[in-house]
Amino acid sequence: MAVDARKFPRAIERVCETFKISSLYPEQETSLKALLEGKNVYASLPTGYGKSLIFFAAPVVFDEILERPRGSSKILVISPLRTLMEDQVAYLKSLGLSAIALHDEQSEERLKQVEKGAFTYLFASPEKMLSVERWRKLLFSKHYREFLVAITVDEAHCISQWGLPGSRSKQAAVPFRVWYGNLGELKSLTASDLPSIVLTATASPSTKKDIFRTLHLDQSSCHVIEHSPERPNVQFSVKYLDKSMPVSTTFNTLIEELRVSNGSCQRTMIFCQTRKQCALLYSVFKDNLGNDFYLNKTPNPKERMMEMFHSGTPESVKKHILDNISRCNGHIRVIACTIAFGMGVNCKGVHRVVHFGPAKNLECYVQECGRAGRDGQPSTCLLLHNGLLAAHCADDIKDYLSNDKKCRRTFLYSYFPGEFSSNVSGHQCCDICAKSCSCGQESCSEPCALSLESDADDTCTVSSESVRSVKEMDKIKLRSELFKFMKDLLVRNTSGAIASVNIMHEFTSFHIQQVLDNCDKIKTLSDVEDFVEVWRKEHSRGILAAIHRIFGDVDEDELKTPECEDEEMDEHAQEWANIRDDSELFNLLNDSDLQHVDVHMEEIDVSGNEQRNMSSMIGNLFKSF
Ligand SMILES: [Zn+2]
Ligand SMILES: [Zn+2]
Numbered sequence: 001m002a003v004d005a006r007k008f009p010r011a012i013e014r015v016c017e018t019f020k021i022s023s024l025y026p027e028q029e030t031s032l033k034a035l036l037e038g039k040n041v042y043a044s045l046p047t048g049y050g051k052s053l054i055f056f057a058a059p060v061v062f063d064e065i066l067e068r069p070r071g072s073s074k075i076l077v078i079s080p081l082r083t084l085m086e087d088q089v090a091y092l093k094s095l096g097l098s099a100i101a102l103h104d105e106q107s108e109e110r111l112k113q114v115e116k117g118a119f120t121y122l123f124a125s126p127e128k129m130l131s132v133e134r135w136r137k138l139l140f141s142k143h144y145r146e147f148l149v150a151i152t153v154d155e156a157h158c159i160s161q162w163g164l165p166g167s168r169s170k171q172a173a174v175p176f177r178v179w180y181g182n183l184g185e186l187k188s189l190t191a192s193d194l195p196s197i198v199l200t201a202t203a204s205p206s207t208k209k210d211i212f213r214t215l216h217l218d219q220s221s222c223h224v225i226e227h228s229p230e231r232p233n234v235q236f237s238v239k240y241l242d243k244s245m246p247v248s249t250t251f252n253t254l255i256e257e258l259r260v261s262n263g264s265c266q267r268t269m270i271f272c273q274t275r276k277q278c279a280l281l282y283s284v285f286k287d288n289l290g291n292d293f294y295l296n297k298t299p300n301p302k303e304r305m306m307e308m309f310h311s312g313t314p315e316s317v318k319k320h321i322l323d324n325i326s327r328c329n330g331h332i333r334v335i336a337c338t339i340a341f342g343m344g345v346n347c348k349g350v351h352r353v354v355h356f357g358p359a360k361n362l363e364c365y366v367q368e369c370g371r372a373g374r375d376g377q378p379s380t381c382l383l384l385h386n387g388l389l390a391a392h393c394a395d396d397i398k399d400y401l402s403n404d405k406k407c408r409r410t411f412l413y414s415y416f417p418g419e420f421s422s423n424v425s426g427h428q429c430c431d432i433c434a435k436s437c438s439c440g441q442e443s444c445s446e447p448c449a450l451s452l453e454s455d456a457d458d459t460c461t462v463s464s465e466s467v468r469s470v471k472e473m474d475k476i477k478l479r480s481e482l483f484k485f486m487k488d489l490l491v492r493n494t495s496g497a498i499a500s501v502n503i504m505h506e507f508t509s510f511h512i513q514q515v516l517d518n519c520d521k522i523k524t525l526s527d528v529e530d531f532v533e534v535w536r537k538e539h540s541r542g543i544l545a546a547i548h549r550i551f552g553d554v555d556e557d558e559l560k561t562p563e564c565e566d567e568e569m570d571e572h573a574q575e576w577a578n579i580r581d582d583s584e585l586f587n588l589l590n591d592s593d594l595q596h597v598d599v600h601m602e603e604i605d606v607s608g609n610e611q612r613n614m615s616s617m618i619g620n621l622f623k624s625f
Contacts, residue, residue, distance in 0.1 A: 008033065010064060032058065034195075040221070055150070077123045080343070098120050103125075130183070152199065161363070161364070227418045234372050236408040237408075237430065238431060254334065269337065271339050278308040309341050310341050325348060328349030350371045351378070353379075355382070358401060378428070467521055469520070489507055514532040518532070525541065
């Protein structure tokens with residue numbers, strides 16, 4: 001479309017009026033212009049830059065240029081999480097615009113209105129849009145053919161992180177959300193010249209390539225904007241976490257801060273890898289703080305200063321938390337969340353992000369750190385790690401952890417496109433730059449705003465006599481024994497496809513790695529439970545038996561199956577049914593696990609049972625999105 005030189009400034013004025021802003025950033029303006037010219041837009045802009053305004057403004061601009069009544073032009077927004085969609089819907093509604101998120105709780109009446117084209121902004125997950133015939137058809141309808149001005153793919157890195165098969169190491173052979181990988185189909189459901197707006201905060205070059213390929217974007221005809229995800233107000237630290245150090249010691253400073261601040265301590269998000277870790281942190285804080293856990297020291301479940309947020313959090317509690325943390329001064333000051341759920345949380349006023357165990361890879365880490373300091377205030381990101389917590393992570397983040405010379409900021413951001421020429425230095429930059437900082441300020445000696453207790457005398461170390469010597473060859477043999485055990489578990493559980501999915505997550509190569517990392521120390525069942533995140537006694541015994549077959553030094557009594565099975569730990573296994581939708585668990589899978597499963601799946605098929613493939617099963621778990 002040739003853009004009338006006089007009309008465009010007027011359209012921009014209308015955008016400013018509608019969204020109550022004084023002007024647009026040049027990147028926002030050039031993107032809107034490119035859209036009007038029928039170009040696709042790819043924008044990789046740091047968190048807080050106002051990426052969303054590009055697609056918020058698009059229908060307003062098109063209405064103005066095409067001289068349509070306000071609210072006629074429509075935009076479809078593909079978004080990964082319901083909480084994200086609902087946040088944006090609420091914001092648009094607050095400005096008097098019409099918006100809706102497609103999900104299972106919408107009434108039929110509202111859905112019919114969607115079909116009639118009653119909403120300017122339509123939000124949907126890839127699953128909803130592509131796997132439900134009704135919504136595929138919607139895009140073909142006459143109304144949408146005429147009034148849909150663009151399709152937005154928000155958080156487009158999800159395509160690479162979730163939607164593609166294991167072309168990259170450490171990624172599951174079966175995608176976690178397979179419809180993300182199929183988003184290119186949208187092109188065939190809409191007019192061929194309908195532009196796309198593709199948005200992300202952080203995309204490495206390989207992620208960008210995945211996005212372009214999946215969405216059939218052509219680099220040459222696409223309007224590309226890429227800024228470094230750097231945030232100059234954020235400082236980075238890494239700390240090794242001794243597994244023998246009690247969690248209460250690790251978080252002592254934060255616990256004490258919460259105790260004395262009565263609802264005014266720095267807001268802190270703690271990212272955990274599993275729901276179990278969230279629950280652990282929560283109970284440590286609660287037990288240590290007693291009544292100080294509550295605002296005004298009065299036990300009232302609605303006034304807890306720390307909360308946890310994950311797939312198992314009851315809906316009413318989720319609502320309470322989301323409401324509280326959407327206000328900067330809400331009394332919830334510390335929130336422990338699983339990585340998957342942290343993504344969907346709009347937490348305001350966060351000045352500290354702590355990772356209890358590293359993110360899956362550097363790209364995810366930078367995204368998760370994007371929670372800190374959105375208001376421009378000085379903020380800290382601290383990553384706590386040890387061998388166990390890092391076992392399933394990508395090599396790039398392992399390199400980040402082992403690095404002790406290169407500035408962390410440089411290490412992180414040189415991984416992404418876009419210039420970063422930050423003038424941050426010394427202790428305000430990172431723990432490594434702090435080592436050579438001599439500014440003399442009080443904060444200099446304490447490079448991390450959340451200083452952790454690490455009294456070396458306090459940590460109990462395993463005495464050398466209880467450690468067995470392990471040769472590389474022993475480890476290789478042990479690894480093969482453990483895989484045999486994993487396969488046995490799968491073969492024994494032929495009662496149904498879902499049962500094998502459970503086994504896959506309860507005992508994975510993540511657990512095998514944990515055993516291998518600690519096989520010098522594991523001699524009893526309780527050692528297994530100390531060093532490995534086991535779900536079942538049966539698994540502890542299987543692991544110990546495998547160790548005995550290689551080293552032959554385990555006490556025979558430990559290996560006996562008790563006459564009366566102690567099912568205490570199997571209670572945790574029950575928990576499993578509830579946490580299947582914890583995405584990070586899926587991320588623990590890797591190719592080798594799935595190879596075993598594939599073999600097993602074939603056996604099921606041959607025996608004439610219902611044939612189901614893994615991707616559709618995993619897809620079903622996400623129907624509720
Ligand atoms: Zn630095
Ligand atoms: Zn300094």
